[in-house]
Amino acid sequence: MIEIRGLVKRFGDLTAVDRLDLTVPAGEIFGFLGPNGAGKTTTVKLITGLLKPDAGSVRVAGFDVASQTLQAKRALGLIPDEPFVYPKLSGAEYLRFIGELYGVPLSEQKRRIPELLSLFELTDWGGELLESYSHGMRQKIAIAAVLLHEPKVLVLDEPIVGLDPKSARVVKELLRTLARRGTTVFMCTHILEIAEKLCARVGIMISGRLTALGTLDELQAKAKASGSQGLEDVFLSLTGGHEYASLLRHL
Amino acid sequence: MLGLLFWRKVRTFVNALTHLTPYERVRNAAFTLAGLGLLVGLYALFHKLVAYLGTVPLIGQLLLWKLTAMVMLATFMMVAISGLLTSLSTLYYSFDLKFLMNAPVPLRALFMDKALESLFFCSWMIGLVQVPYVLALMRVNHYGVGFFLAFILLMLPFLALAAAVGMTFTLLLLYLFPSSRTRDVVWVLSSLSLTVLYGMVRFAEPERLIRPDALQVVAEYLAYLQAPTAQYFPSWWLTAALKAAAAGKVAVLARNAALLYGSAVLVYAGLTALAGRVYFVGYSGAQAGRQRRLELRIAPMAERLLGLPRELGALFWKERRTFFRDVKHWSQILLIMGLVFVYLFSIQRLPLDNADLKSLVSFLNVGTAGFVLAALGLRFTYPAISLEGRSWWVLGSAPVSVGAIMRQKFLFSVIPMTAIALVLSLATNHILQADGFSAGLSTGALLLITWTLAAMGIGFGAMFPMFTVENIHQIESSLGGFVYMASALGYIGATIMILAWPMQMHFQERFGRPGAWDWNLVGYCAALYLVLNAAALAVPWSLGRRTLERYEQ
Structure with missing residues (x-):
């Protein structure tokens, strides 16, 4: 599970994350939404230990990210929005490297690496250098690498962007399966349809603050008063997007 | 336009x-x-x-x-x-x-x-x-x-x-x-x-x-x-x-x-x-990306078979593969080979006609070969951390300590640098026919310089990481590169100054002065030399480790 308490991150005068309190239990798929620049990616980096908080704490699978960093990281799997991977390694070699770093036994790697490559239709590309992969293929290999070491907590930043429809479907199914097995999934996304279909609960962040949190039904009930329908309307209602509707019509 | x-x-x-x-x-x-x-x-x-x-x-x-x-x-x-x-x-x-x-x-x-x-x-x-x-x-x-x-x-x-x-x-x-x-x-x-x-x-x-x-x-x-x-x-x-x-x-x-x-x-x-x-x-x-089909073989890593611990072995394996697949590195290796050859040619052409001068040059070789090694460190060791580039998130989010990453980079650098140092030192001493003391002192000093420079290169590289640059020249010519080079040259200069004392006593003995060896001074030199190397090794290393641990991507 993920436990975030009073988390603050500032960049100069800008408070990117402002006193965030959030708990995502084991087995839940949590959707983290918000407009661009709201602080979602900063939150992801704080959870995964890529940034140090100015205040507050993050616990991952019971380990404090600041003081028990390696244990927390061992329990974590990250899929960033831009999956830069070593261009001079082949896809299979990258998986092999990740397998060793996370302590996956060799026999397990021998079995799972070909399986994962096949799952993402990368078997023919497994021996090619990653520099020749497209964005979507790199995204797939990053997801495959995370699945290889079976983390207890999975943090994804826009995981579906760049994937073809078939792979996107595979990823959605995988996330559901993993959650059923008890994996915590924390997912940033702009694709509201995915949040609607996958996430048990959704949090909406605006200017570094968590302005809404709850199940979809709870959020829709909250927004119904203003006549909003569906998550998109809820999102726009909460983030002030309706103000631009007339401008968009004009354009 | x-x-x-x-x-x-x-x-x-x-x-x-x-x-x-x-x-x-x-x-x-x-x-x-x-x-x-x-x-x-x-x-x-x-x-x-x-x-x-x-x-x-x-x-x-x-x-x-x-x-x-x-x-x-x-x-x-x-x-x-x-x-x-x-x-x-x-x-x-x-x-x-x-x-x-x-x-x-x-x-x-x-x-x-x-x-x-x-x-x-x-x-x-x-x-x-x-x-x-x-x-x-x-x-x-x-x-x-x-x-x-x-x-x-x-x-x-x-x-x-x-x-x-x-x-x-x-x-x-x-x-x-x-x-x-x-x-x-x-x-x-x-x-x-x-x-x-x-x-x-x-x-x-x-x-x-x-x-x-x-x-x-x-x-x-x-x-x-x-x-x-x-x-x-x-x-x-x-x-x-x-x-x-x-x-x-x-x-x-x-x-x-x-x-x-x-x-x-x-x-x-x-x-x-x-x-x-x-x-x-x-x-x-x-x-267009290059197609280069590699064999899809999942076998034990050679590094693990050699006894390296799991994470260090995996990092070393990754470094070895990515390094030798990058043609930019081979071309630099060609340059180094040329440089070493020309260096030895220059030593061989030095107009030295007496044994004392030859032994002196063998000692001074610590400085010149040290400079060559410092320059190599600037090209290969110092950028090693920054060359992780935009893939740094992979290591940043993995259960591997910054110390382990730095140790692996050190190991990867120090092996070839030691080989080059040995070639420069042993070949020079052989060409010059330097006496045993001068040859031993210069070879020992050059080896220690190599190891310290490798640690300094990694330490300063970690202190000034540049993960978003487009090419290696921007890393070398950055402020961190300059600080590394200045510190490396300062360290080599200090080494020469400290070792000049025992060298001077050795020459006095050669020229027949009785009681040339002042053992108190030798002890003082040894202590000073130890402190210098310990500081040059530990200070940039620990500062670099702390900076990299706090690094925010």
């Missing part, structure tokens, strides 16, 4: 300057001051050389202008080769090219924009180094400010012409072989040409220039001095123009200046016309 493209560069530069944090301001000021210090040092060195040559009876001035012509020719060659490499990156692999190629920007304007960028990056540093030389020339010969002004105005077309040679070569090569593999070929070719150029200059034994006795016939020597150096090259036009400026011959100055400016205009007009036809073909081909 070119104006608009230029405007964006100016705005970027101005914005970068106006948004500096106080730390960045202090850092940049320190960097600028250090650079100025370096230029002042070069000026002092050039002044000594120029003043010495100027005093050679009868042929002093001839020697000076011959040297100037050779300096300008070497500058031309260096900028041309540098232009080849720089233009390859800027013309075909700049981060903003995808955007610019999609935008309604005429191809020729885009080419000129990138060509000017290449020109700037490949020539500014080499051009700047000419300034202290010309100032020394001015000071010694009492030339006026007009001479310096002429130099500045003439350098612009001169550097532009040199860079154009490299750019034309790149443009044509990518047109004829439009593939990402061409980039690798260019890297290897340019490194080979640099190695050959360096070797040719060294094997030509330029020191004979100031030894007229080396040439048998005096008239032949004078004719050599008076003859133009590469007459049809812009370097000679520049030298002739400078000579005319010094002598106040306006017509000759104007003719050579017209040659330089006229050629530059013609060459760039020709390049732009050529680019309209060939640039896009090369660009398009260069973007």
Whole structure:
């Protein structure tokens, strides 16, 4: 599970994350939404230990990210929005490297690496250098690498962007399966349809603050008063997007 | 359109300057001051050389202008080769090219924009180094400010012409072989040409220039001095123009200046016309990823079989594979081999005719070979952390400590550096037939220098990580690179100073002085040497580790 308490991150005068309190239990798929620049990616980096908080704490699978960093990281799997991977390694070699770093036994790697490559239709590309992969293929290999070491907590930043429809479907199914097995999934996304279909609960962040949190039904009930329908309307209602509707019509 | 493209560069530069944090301001000021210090040092060195040559009876001035012509020719060659490499990156692999190629920007304007960028990056540093030389020339010969002004105005077309040679070569090569593999070929070719150029200059034994006795016939020597150096090259036009400026011959100055400016205009007009036809073909081909099928084999890693712990083994395995697949590294290895060969050749040609001098040179070799190792460290060890690049998130989010990452990088660097240090030391001592004490001391010291330099390189590299740069040269020439190099040279200097004491006692003993060894002093030296090495090893290492642990991506 993920436990975030009073988390603050500032960049100069800008408070990117402002006193965030959030708990995502084991087995839940949590959707983290918000407009661009709201602080979602900063939150992801704080959870995964890529940034140090100015205040507050993050616990991952019971380990404090600041003081028990390696244990927390061992329990974590990250899929960033831009999956830069070593261009001079082949896809299979990258998986092999990740397998060793996370302590996956060799026999397990021998079995799972070909399986994962096949799952993402990368078997023919497994021996090619990653520099020749497209964005979507790199995204797939990053997801495959995370699945290889079976983390207890999975943090994804826009995981579906760049994937073809078939792979996107595979990823959605995988996330559901993993959650059923008890994996915590924390997912940033702009694709509201995915949040609607996958996430048990959704949090909406605006200017570094968590302005809404709850199940979809709870959020829709909250927004119904203003006549909003569906998550998109809820999102726009909460983030002030309706103000631009007339401008968009004009354009 | 070119104006608009230029405007964006100016705005970027101005914005970068106006948004500096106080730390960045202090850092940049320190960097600028250090650079100025370096230029002042070069000026002092050039002044000594120029003043010495100027005093050679009868042929002093001839020697000076011959040297100037050779300096300008070497500058031309260096900028041309540098232009080849720089233009390859800027013309075909700049981060903003995808955007610019999609935008309604005429191809020729885009080419000129990138060509000017290449020109700037490949020539500014080499051009700047000419300034202290010309100032020394001015000071010694009492030339006026007009001479310096002429130099500045003439350098612009001169550097532009040199860079154009490299750019034309790149443009044509990518047109004829439009593939990402061409980039690798260019890297290897340019490194080979640099190695050959360096070797040719060294094997030509330029020191004979100031030894007229080396040439048998005096008239032949004078004719050599008076003859133009590469007459049809812009370097000679520049030298002739400078000579005319010094002598106040306006017509000759104007003719050579017209040659330089006229050629530059013609060459760039020709390049732009050529680019309209060939640039896009090369660009398009260069973007295609290379297919290289590797065997899909999941076997135990060699590093693990050798007994390295799991995470260290995995990191080392990754480093080994990525390093040797990057052609840029091979080309540098070619350069190093050339450098080592020329170094040993220079040692072999030293005019040393007594055993004491040979042993002394064997000791001083600690300094010169140490400098070579420090320079290698700047190229290979210091950038090792930053070369993780945008993939740093993989290690940043993995259950692996920063210390382990640094240890792996250290290990990967220190093995080849130790081999080079041993070759430099053992071969030098063998060539010099140095006595046992001098040979042992210099070999031991050089080994310790190697290990400490490797630790310093990793430590400073971690202290100044640059994960978002486009090429390795930006890492080497950054503030951190400068701090590493300055610290490394300071450390080598301190090593020589400390070890000079036991060396002196050893020589006193050789010269027959009884009781030459002061054991208290030896103990003091040993303690000082230990402290120096411990500090040089531990301070940058621990500071670097802490910085990298706090690094925010």
